[in-house]
Amino acid sequence: MQPLILALLIGLLCGRLLKGSSLIKLIPAVVLVSVALLLLIMGAKIGGNPEVISSLPRLGGKALTFAILSIAGGILLTLPLQRRNNT
Secondary structure, eight states, rough: OOOHHHHHHHHHHHHHHHHHHHHGGGHHHHHHHHHHHHHHHHHHHHOOOOOHHHHHHHHHHHHHHHHHHHHHHHHHHHHHHHHHOOO
16 A cells, blocks of 8 residues: 555656756556556456456346445435436
């Protein structure tokens, strides 16, 4: 956990030092590439685990159910607020 906090603090320092610099415009592209690389590596690690691959149908069903219920819950909780703001 400490390396993660240290990385965050170094990033904050870099952001402060680069403020106003033209390099700051590159950060969104660097973040996008970094996240894509992270997902690629995680996918390769998961794909190489036969136990996870064999349980994918069961896990996929649970994930789909969780996603649908989360979206439905968000919509149901948002509707009363939206109606209240429209009146």
